[in-house]
Every structure is written in structure tokens, then in C-alpha cells.
Amino acid sequence: MSANTAVKKKAVNRSEMTKAQWTWKEIKRNKTAYVMIAPFVILFFIFTILPVGVSIVLSFTDFNMLQTPNIVWMENYITLFLDDDIFITSVKNTFIFAAIVGPGSYLLSFICAWFINELSPKIRSIVTLIFYSPSISGGAYLMWSIVFSSDSYGYANALLIDLGFISMPIQWFQNADYVMPICIVVALWTSLGTAFLSFIAGFQGVDHSLYEAGAVDGIKNRWQELWYITLPTMKPQLMFGAVMAITQAFGFGAIVTSLAGFPSVDYAAHTIMHHLEDYGTTRWEVGYASAIATVLFLIMYGSNALVKKLLSKVGN
Amino acid sequence: MAKKLRTRKHRVVLNRSYGGDIGIGFFLFLMGLFLFIPMYYTVIQSLKPLDELWMFPPRFYVMSPTFNNFKDLFNLMNTSWVPFSRYIFNTVFISVAGTFGNLLLSSMCAYALAKIKFPGRQAIFALIVASLMFHSTVSAIANFITLSWLGWIDTYLARIVPAWCTSLGLYLMKQFMETNVNNAVLESARIDGATEWKTFWVIAMPMVKPAWLTLVCYSFKDLWNSGASIYIQSEQLKTFNYAVSQLVSDGISRQGASAAATVISMLVPILVFVISQSNIIETMGSSGMKD
Numbered sequence: 181m182s183a184n185t186a187v188k189k190k191a192v193n194r195s196e197m198t199k200a201q202w203t204w205k206e207i208k209r210n211k212t213a214y215v216m217i218a219p220f221v222i223l224f225f226i227f228t229i230l231p232v233g234v235s236i237v238l239s240f241t242d243f244n245m246l247q248t249p250n251i252v253w254m255e256n257y258i259t260l261f262l263d264d265d266i267f268i269t270s271v272k273n274t275f276i277f278a279a280i281v282g283p284g285s286y287l288l289s290f291i292c293a294w295f296i297n298e299l300s301p302k303i304r305s306i307v308t309l310i311f312y313s314p315s316i317s318g319g320a321y322l323m324w325s326i327v328f329s330s331d332s333y334g335y336a337n338a339l340l341i342d343l344g345f346i347s348m349p350i351q352w353f354q355n356a357d358y359v360m361p362i363c364i365v366v367a368l369w370t371s372l373g374t375a376f377l378s379f380i381a382g383f384q385g386v387d388h389s390l391y392e393a394g395a396v397d398g399i400k401n402r403w404q405e406l407w408y409i410t411l412p413t414m415k416p417q418l419m420f421g422a423v424m425a426i427t428q429a430f431g432f433g434a435i436v437t438s439l440a441g442f443p444s445v446d447y448a449a450h451t452i453m454h455h456l457e458d459y460g461t462t463r464w465e466v467g468y469a470s471a472i473a474t475v476l477f478l479i480m481y482g483s484n485a486l487v488k489k490l491l492s493k494v495g496n
Numbered sequence: 497m498a499k500k501l502r503t504r505k506h507r508v509v510l511n512r513s514y515g516g517d518i519g520i521g522f523f524l525f526l527m528g529l530f531l532f533i534p535m536y537y538t539v540i541q542s543l544k545p546l547d548e549l550w551m552f553p554p555r556f557y558v559m560s561p562t563f564n565n566f567k568d569l570f571n572l573m574n575t576s577w578v579p580f581s582r583y584i585f586n587t588v589f590i591s592v593a594g595t596f597g598n599l600l601l602s603s604m605c606a607y608a609l610a611k612i613k614f615p616g617r618q619a620i621f622a623l624i625v626a627s628l629m630f631h632s633t634v635s636a637i638a639n640f641i642t643l644s645w646l647g648w649i650d651t652y653l654a655r656i657v658p659a660w661c662t663s664l665g666l667y668l669m670k671q672f673m674e675t676n677v678n679n680a681v682l683e684s685a686r687i688d689g690a691t692e693w694k695t696f697w698v699i700a701m702p703m704v705k706p707a708w709l710t711l712v713c714y715s716f717k718d719l720w721n722s723g724a725s726i727y728i729q730s731e732q733l734k735t736f737n738y739a740v741s742q743l744v745s746d747g748i749s750r751q752g753a754s755a756a757a758t759v760i761s762m763l764v765p766i767l768v769f770v771i772s773q774s775n776i777i778e779t780m781g782s783s784g785m786k787d
Binding site: 207214221227295314316323333369378380434466 | 642
């Protein structure tokens with residue numbers, strides 16, 4: 181960067197001053213840049229960074245929005261992990277849910293994008309539209325509650341009765357065995373989102389001459405082509421897609437609530453997100469809810485770090 | 497090369513077996529069915545007359561399509577004490593105001609981060625990238641405290657202002673500017689005496705049309721799809737999607753009307769995507785993340 185700034189007339193010669201002096205000069209020289217980023221960055225700090233700090237601080241208190249908070253240190257965390265059975269259930273459910281939906285949506289996005297890339301451009305854009313639509317069409321997942329409606333007018337029940345598998349309609353969302361699997365299917369249905377588009381673009385962006393060179397070098401089939409040429413070239417997209425898929429896998433609380441109700445039967449689909457919502461916005465035990473939020477935050481961050489580590493091995 | 501080369505539209509196709517092509521076609525077909533059928537079913541359901549909605553077993557097609565469900569929906573909504581048009585106005589207003597602010601703030605910030613070398617820019621961008629990794633559910637309660645401190649609870653501001661600073665929008669915009677705006681062009685404009693603002697607005701912005709269309713599409717889709725929120729209590733400020741979800745939860749008796757409402761709510765984001773698809777794919781081309 182110094183090479184670039186050195187050409188400019190007003191640029192300062194770095195060797196003549198200390199690092200602090202130089203930084204201050206650079207800050208003054210780039211005043212406009214700070215004005216440009218200010219509106220976004222200020223709001224970003226207020227609504228995205230600050231909440232994380234606030235949650236961590238409040239998680240050590242018994243704040244309830246009304247009284248002055250007292251500091252209770254680790255009490256919230258101790259209650260959470262030792263006395264709150266529903267929280268343990270919710271952690272288990274969250275891990276099951278995220279472990280299936282996260283990698284599931286990632287792999288589906290990748291495989292679909294890879295296969296779609298084999299199609300001709302016109303068909304490709306139509307298929308992309310069909311595949312991507314469920315993830316952007318907000319309320320459309322509510323149709324699944326009609327498919328799995330508990331009377332015989334629901335599609336799933338009608339089909340099963342028609343085929344003779346069952347004689348009475350199944351109460352899908354009242355049965356703890358079915359709630360989670362159905363929510364997972366619906367979540368996967370809506371999950372071909374940003375990662376999917378990023379992969380589509382990634383596949384299109386691979387230089388074709390690489391494939392030709394690869395064929396000359398003895399690549400025999402599409403699998404080898406994928407592993408030795410495409411994946412290494414697409415690595416940045418793979419990273420980005422992973423972040424999107426993980427974040428998304430922890431964001432399906434609303435879908436579960438509107439399908440399975442709140443609380444779901446026997447807490448069968450109760451995730452940390454629901455537990456957080458319950459204590460945070462229904463009971464207003466903000467201190468306790470902040471402890472839940474902090475744990476959730478750490479889980480999200482941990483899974484991202486883990487996946488990034490795994491992905492750095494791709495193509496090596 | 498000894499083996500026979502396959503061609504597709506006069507281009508040589510390398511390393512593709514027919515068996516593989518058939519397998520791929522079959523997989524895409526099954527996936528397509530899984531993804532498409534619920535959407536199709538929603539549309540069909542909204543066009544069914546009452547007697548077909550109650551037919552057993554339920555059918556996958558409609559014999560005498562009708563728009564009665566849409567009429568019913570409007571009648572039903574007009575009898576509720578908050579008129580239907582108000583829900584629609586709220587959604588449109590929030591979507592437009594939120595998207596406009598987001599576009600303005602994000603593109604300014606993205607331009608500075610991508611094209612001006614000032615101390616601190618890497619740290620700020622690293623924070624924004626890190627924030628992509630956590631979902632907004634973790635910040636909902638803290639934001640409630642902030643918003644109530646600002647006195648914005650139960651106002652449009654609680655929905656609109658937080659939507660102005662989405663990390664994903666900024667990230668995509670910044671990556672796209674970095675790869676697609678030519679430094680030499682900016683440099684010559686600066687030498688000719690253009691201010692940084694002018695370079696940004698007159699030179700950089702027209703070059704990143706795909707990125708801002710993407711940002712508009714994403715932001716609009718998110719806001720359009722927003723449903724119930726803890727920041728909003730008054731019925732008059734609630735969104736169209738919230739009204740739809742209330743209808744659907746009324747159960748089977750409102751099936752026709754709720755399918756009609758769902759069709760309206762899903763049509764808009766899909767149309768926005770259809771218009772901007774090629775631009776979004778172009779933007780995603782530079783979405784990659786370095787570790």
C-alpha cells in the first residue's frame with residue numbers, strides 16, 4: 181500500500197516520522213473516507229457489535245427490564261447447565277438440527293450448483309430460479325403445514341391412507357417422533373439460498389482452458405475434474421458458502437415455531453433459539469436470556485471456526 | 497488423443513460420460529420436484545373453488561380455476577379492524593425505505609473500504625466479515641433494549657433503521673467493487689481534480705450496477721418477508737406477512753384465502769429475483785472469502 185500512496189503528491193514520506201505520526205497524517209489525509217463509512221459503521225456498531233457485548237455483560241446479572249440489575253456472576257450459567265432440563269434438550273435439538281441442516285444444505289447447494297452448471301445457459305437460469313425460489317418466498321413454507329395437516333385433507337395423510345399404509349390420519353405436529361424430521365425437511369426445502377447462488381457463480385467463473393489443460397494432463401472423468409481443478413479454484417466461494425450455510429442453520433427458529441407451534445410437543449423441536457426467545461421476550465428474564473444468547477453466540481462461532489479448518493484442506 | 501471426443505453444440509465436451517449425464521438429469525429432476533411441488537401446490541390451491549378444496553383425496557390440479565379466493569381474501573381482510581391495505585402499505589413502506597437507506601449507506605461504506613487506503617479499514621472489514629457468522633437472533637434482546645432507549649419501539653424506525661446496515665449487503669458490495677472497479681480509472685479522475693465523493697458517485701457507482709441490484713434484491717426480500725417482530729406491538733404497524741401467517745394459523749377453514757395470500761406474498765420476491773438474476777449471479781462471482 182505504501183507503493184501506491186507514495187506516488188501521490190500529498191503523500192508523506194514514511195521514513196521521516198514515527199508510525200503514530202504517519203498514521204495520524206494518513207487519517208487526516210483520508211478524512212472523506214471516514215465520513216463515507218461513518219453512517220454505516222455507526223449503525224453497524226449499535227445494532228450488530230454492541231448487542232454481543234451487551235449480552236455478555238448482562239449474562240452476569242439478573243436484569244429483568246424493570247429493576248436495577250444485580251450482579252450474580254456465574255449463577256445464570258450454572259442454572260442453565262445444571263438445573264434447566266429444557267435447556268439441555270434444546271442444546272441437543274439444536275445440534276441435531278444444525279448438524280443435519282447445515283451440512284445438508286451446503287452439500288445440496290453444492291451438488292445442485294455443480295449439476296446445474298452442466299446445463300445450457302437458458303435452461304440453467306430457469307432451473308436456478310426454481311431451485312432458489314423456496315428460499316426467498318417468505319411465507320411459502322407455510323404450505324407445508326397444509327401438506328402435513330392433521331386431518332385427512334392434508335396431502336401426506338391422504339396419500340398414506342390412499343396407499344393403505346394407515347387407516348387414521350396421523351397428527352404430524354402432535355407427535356414428538358415426527359415434529360423434528362418434518363421441520364428438518366422443510367428447513368432443507370428453504371435452504372438453497374445465498375450459498376447456492378455463490379456456488380453457481382463459482383462454477384461459471386472457472387476458466388475453461390483449465391479443463392482443457394487438465395484433460396491433456398490425464399484427468400479422466402468429471403470427479404477428478406471436480407477435485408483437482410474446480411474445487412481448488414472455487415475455494416473462496418466454498419468458504420463463503422459455508423459461513424452462509426452455518427449462519428442459516430441457526431436461523432430456522434421462526435420456521436419451526438410456525439410449523440410446530442410454541443412450545444412444540446414434548447419440546448421435541450425446542451432449540452436454543454426458542455429457549456432464548458422464551459426467556460428473552462416472553463418472560464423478560466433478560467439476564468438469563470443473555471446467558472443463553474452468549475452460549476448460542478459461542479456455538480455459532482465455534483462451528484464456523486471448525487468448518488473453516490476443515491475446508492482449508494480441500495484440494496490439497 | 498485416442499478416445500473419441502464428444503461434442504455438444506459443436507464444442508468439444510471433455511470427460512463426460514452419458515451415464516453420468518443421465519444420473520445428473522435424474523437427480524436434478526427429483527430435486528426439482530421436491531422444491532417445486534409445494535410452490536406449485538400453493539398456486540393451485542389458491543385457484544381452487546370451494547368444493548375442490550374440500551375434495552377427498554386432495555387433487556394436484558384444478559378443474560375449474562377461479563379467482564374467488566383472492567376476492568374472499570380482500571373481503572375477509574376488509575372486515576378486520578386493521579384494513580388489509582394498511583398491512584400492505586406497512587410492508588411496502590418498510591421495504592422501500594429500508595432498501596433505499598441500505599443501498600446508500602452500504603455503497604458509500606463499501607467504496608471507501610474497497611478503494612480508499614485509510615488506516616483501520618482492514619480491521620473494520622474483518623469485523624463485518626466476522627459478523628456474517630452469527631445470526632441476528634442472538635442480538636434481538638440487546639437490540640430491544642437499545643431501541644427502547646432510543647424510544648423507537650413500536651415505530652417504523654425500529655424496522656427500517658436496523659435494516660440499513662446489513663453485513664451481507666456490504667460484504668457483497670465491497671468484494672464486487674474491489675474486483676470490478678478499475679483503480680486506474682479512479683486514479684485518473686482524482687488527478688483531474690474530482691473529489692472522492694464525485695469519483696464514488698459518478699465513476700464507481702455506474703460500474704457496480706450488478707452489486708447494487710443484488711443488494712436491492714436481498715434487502716427488499718428480507719424486509720418484504722419480515723413477519724411478527726418483538727419491536728412492534730400495534731396492529732396498525734404490522735406487516736402483510738404477519739397478516740398472512742395469522743390467516744394460515746386460522747386453519748383449514750381459511751385454506752383458500754390463506755393460499756391466495758401466500759401467493760401474493762411469495763410472488764413479489766420471486767419477481768424481483770427474476771428481474772435481477774443475471775446481475776446477482778455476476779455479483780456472486782466475487783463473493784469468495786479468503787481464509
